[in-house]
Amino acid sequence: MPYLVFALRDLLAKKGRTIGLAAAVAFAVMTVVTLAVTSSGLEQSAAAVISVGKADFTVAQKNAADLLSSTIDRGEQARVAQVPGVASTVGVLLEIQQVNADNPAFVEIGIAPQDLSRFGVTVLAGHAYSPTARSECMLGWRAASNLGLHVGSQFKANGTINTVTGIYSTGNSFGDAAAMFPLPAVQGYNRVPGIASLVFVKVDHGANIASVERTITYRLPELTTIRTAAQFGRADRNLIYLKAAVTGSTILAVLIGAIIVGNTMLLSVFERTRELGLLRAIGWSRRRIVGLIMTEGFAVAFAGTAVGVGLSFLVSSALERVPALVGILHTNFTPGAFWRALLTALAMSLIGGLYPAVRAAFLAPLKALSYE
Amino acid sequence: MSEDPTRPEAPEGAPPAIELCGVAKRYSGGVSALHEVNLVVGSGEFVALSGPSGCGKSTLLHLVAALDRPSEGVVKVNGRDLAHIHDLSRFRRLEVGLVFQLHNLLPRISVVANVEIAMYGTHRNGAARRARARELLDEVDLAGQAERLPTQLSGGERQRVAIARSLANDPSVLLADEPTGNLDAEAARRMMALFGRLRDRGMTVLLVTHDLGLAAMADRLERIEAGRIVTAGRPERPDEAGAARRALARDSAP
Ligand SMILES: Nc1ncnc2c1ncn2[C@@H]1O[C@H](COP(=O)(O)OP(=O)(O)OP(=O)(O)O)[C@@H](O)[C@H]1O
Ligand SMILES: [Mg+2]
Numbered sequence: 279m280p281y282l283v284f285a286l287r288d289l290l291a292k293k294g295r296t297i298g299l300a301a302a303v304a305f306a307v308m309t310v311v312t313l314a315v316t317s318s319g320l321e322q323s324a325a326a327v328i329s330v331g332k333a334d335f336t337v338a339q340k341n342a343a344d345l346l347s348s349t350i351d352r353g354e355q356a357r358v359a360q361v362p363g364v365a366s367t368v369g370v371l372l373e374i375q376q377v378n379a380d381n382p383a384f385v386e387i388g389i390a391p392q393d394l395s396r397f398g399v400t401v402l403a404g405h406a407y408s409p410t411a412r413s414e415c416m417l418g419w420r421a422a423s424n425l426g427l428h429v430g431s432q433f434k435a436n437g438t439i440n441t442v443t444g445i446y447s448t449g450n451s452f453g454d455a456a457a458m459f460p461l462p463a464v465q466g467y468n469r470v471p472g473i474a475s476l477v478f479v480k481v482d483h484g485a486n487i488a489s490v491e492r493t494i495t496y497r498l499p500e501l502t503t504i505r506t507a508a509q510f511g512r513a514d515r516n517l518i519y520l521k522a523a524v525t526g527s528t529i530l531a532v533l534i535g536a537i538i539v540g541n542t543m544l545l546s547v548f549e550r551t552r553e554l555g556l557l558r559a560i561g562w563s564r565r566r567i568v569g570l571i572m573t574e575g576f577a578v579a580f581a582g583t584a585v586g587v588g589l590s591f592l593v594s595s596a597l598e599r600v601p602a603l604v605g606i607l608h609t610n611f612t613p614g615a616f617w618r619a620l621l622t623a624l625a626m627s628l629i630g631g632l633y634p635a636v637r638a639a640f641l642a643p644l645k646a647l648s649y650e
Numbered sequence: 651m652s653e654d655p656t657r658p659e660a661p662e663g664a665p666p667a668i669e670l671c672g673v674a675k676r677y678s679g680g681v682s683a684l685h686e687v688n689l690v691v692g693s694g695e696f697v698a699l700s701g702p703s704g705c706g707k708s709t710l711l712h713l714v715a716a717l718d719r720p721s722e723g724v725v726k727v728n729g730r731d732l733a734h735i736h737d738l739s740r741f742r743r744l745e746v747g748l749v750f751q752l753h754n755l756l757p758r759i760s761v762v763a764n765v766e767i768a769m770y771g772t773h774r775n776g777a778a779r780r781a782r783a784r785e786l787l788d789e790v791d792l793a794g795q796a797e798r799l800p801t802q803l804s805g806g807e808r809q810r811v812a813i814a815r816s817l818a819n820d821p822s823v824l825l826a827d828e829p830t831g832n833l834d835a836e837a838a839r840r841m842m843a844l845f846g847r848l849r850d851r852g853m854t855v856l857l858v859t860h861d862l863g864l865a866a867m868a869d870r871l872e873r874i875e876a877g878r879i880v881t882a883g884r885p886e887r888p889d890e891a892g893a894a895r896r897a898l899a900r901d902s903a904p
Contacts, residue, residue, distance in 0.1 A: 279759065279760070279762075279763040279766055279767075280776050281770050281776075284759070284763065284766075284767065284770070287758070287759065291758065552754075553756055556754050556756065557767065558739070559715075559717055559742065559748065559750075559754075560742065560743065560748070560767070560768050560815065560816075561739050561740065561741075561742035561743025561744065561768065561819075562739060562743070562770070562771070563737075563739035563740070563743075563771070564739065566739075566770070566771055643717050644712060644717050644718055647750070647754060
């Protein structure tokens with residue numbers, strides 16, 4: 279009998295219990311993975327905004343609750359532009375509006391038409407709006423196709439009916455699902471004259487990006503610079519809190535899973551006291567007994583992982599379709615999510631299985647053999 | 651039998667296979683199972699141990715198998731004091747084979763798998779384990795029952811499976827606790843012959859039996875009474891042998 283068949287035969291013999299145990303693991307894995315992929319989706323879509331601008335880096339207000347509440351006033355924008363090594367800056371105001379029931383979190387980008395090309399925007403059809411127009415806009419091509427609008431259509435936003443003057447592309451799905459307005463129109467409607475959410479910075483050719491960033495944060499300590507998605511938390515406290523909450527829930531899910539695994543395996547060790555005593559008596563080492571019990575635990579954990587990842591896929595794609603979350607929640611199934619699932623299962627079976635395994639290993643063989 | 655010239659002789663000066671010196675065993679409940687036991691079993695000897703129920707035979711075997719520690723005294727196997735062996739699992743796995751008084755087979759795996767479980771973690775791979783298990787089952791005349799479950803075997807057949815398992819890793823010492831307990835006379839004699847053959851191959855056999863007729867098939871008989879060895883069958887000490895023979899006669903009486 280191959281060792282693995284021997285080691286796993288009890289799991290096969292007690293199918294109901296094995297399935298229950300795998301289900302508990304699967305549930306914990308599902309929770310952990312769903313939290314991970316949705317929070318990483320949130321981070322990704324929030325971070326996508328900084329890659330719209332095709333800039334060397336982005337300047338935002340330090341420790342803003344989230345990117346949309348970051349404010350940089352006109353004076354600060356000017357001082358950023360004066361920092362040596364800064365070639366050009368583009369100030370952009372981001373706002374979120376409910377356009378209709380299907381688009382509860384539609385992104386509006388206020389940007390001056392002369393900045394569009396530097397911002398990496400390509401006009402695909404029609405033309406850009408005029409700098410001070412109050413009822414003109416451009417739609418990203420994804421937004422246009424979602425809303426069924428085209429050049430010349432009327433688009434209701436900012437309290438007015440806007441004429442769509444053009445359709446643009448940024449090459450970035452976040453930007454392409456948004457709309458662009460003249461900067462003063464968005465500032466005026468939201469009563470934040472002169473304010474930008476973010477300033478996109480391009481440095482002089484050959485300038486050291488990091489040192490330009492340092493100069494900016496030195497001169498304007500209330501601002502921060504962001505170059506990668508990982509630095510995003512600097513300007514988005516909410517994301518930091520979200521990540522902390524996800525970490526906390528993950529630990530909790532792993533602990534609950536581990537307790538269930540431990541409980542069930544302890545019961546199975548007690549039931550097999552005589553058998554374990556016999557194995558010890560005929561010369562199985564303690565380590566081998568630990569291995570036997572842990573093998574069972576790992577097998578269940580991996581079965582649970584497979585099911586849990588599948589469930590998480592279903593649950594998160596269902597969550598994406600909940601009306602209140604459409605456009606806000608994006609899942610992001612990365613290889614990291616699968617590693618996290620495996621790690622979760624591994625942690626659960628290790629933490630949960632260790633005590634039963636050690637109990638089994640330290641049974642006194644003779645006593646165990648006469649156990650009823 | 652002891653004069654059989656083909657039997658491998660223990661090398662000159664080799665330590666005895668089993669040596670108990672001043673051994674006492676008290677269980678935690680206050681039961682004193684063995685007192686001042688001195689016993690030497692030479693390498694390649696086939697010794698039968700007998701005595702009334704509860705006199706401490708199983709206790710003695712468990713001490714030699716390193717399943718329990720003596721309260722006093724020294725137990726040596728092949729010259730090594732068991733109290734000083736660090737890896738007792740390895741000792742139990744490779745140096746002694748133990749056949750328990752109760753069968754102690756795993757009920758839900760096949761007979762051949764029951765023999766194989768003694769070989770996990772040894773140098774043998776899956777195929778070699780299986781081959782060895784079948785060879786051992788053949789040796790105890792159970793080749794045909796290899797794929798059955800232990801519950802489908804008779805008591806004597808189960809004992810033979812346990813013997814096959816105890817031999818899996820070629821131990822130098824075989825300890826068998828009443829393996830003939832529920833066998834008819836003919837089956838018991840065949841089993842004793844099997845132990846005789848093992849002894850002929852150089853194995854040391856210490857066997858517990860109530861049946862003095864069977865015990866006579868061993869090279870030597872040791873008798874325990876109330877936790878003490880009452881020496882029997884030692885030709886070099888005729889006075890004691892006589893006393894023991896009288897005791898044997900008492901036991902054998904209906
Ligand atoms: N684990 C234990 N705890 C307490 N007392 C025990 C234990 N095991 C055995 N005893 C006692 O020790 C004594 C010797 O027991 P042992 O099992 O060695 O006898 P035995 O000679 O093998 O008997 P039998 O022929 O009936 O198998 C008995 O009085 C028994 O009750
Ligand atoms: Mg006994």
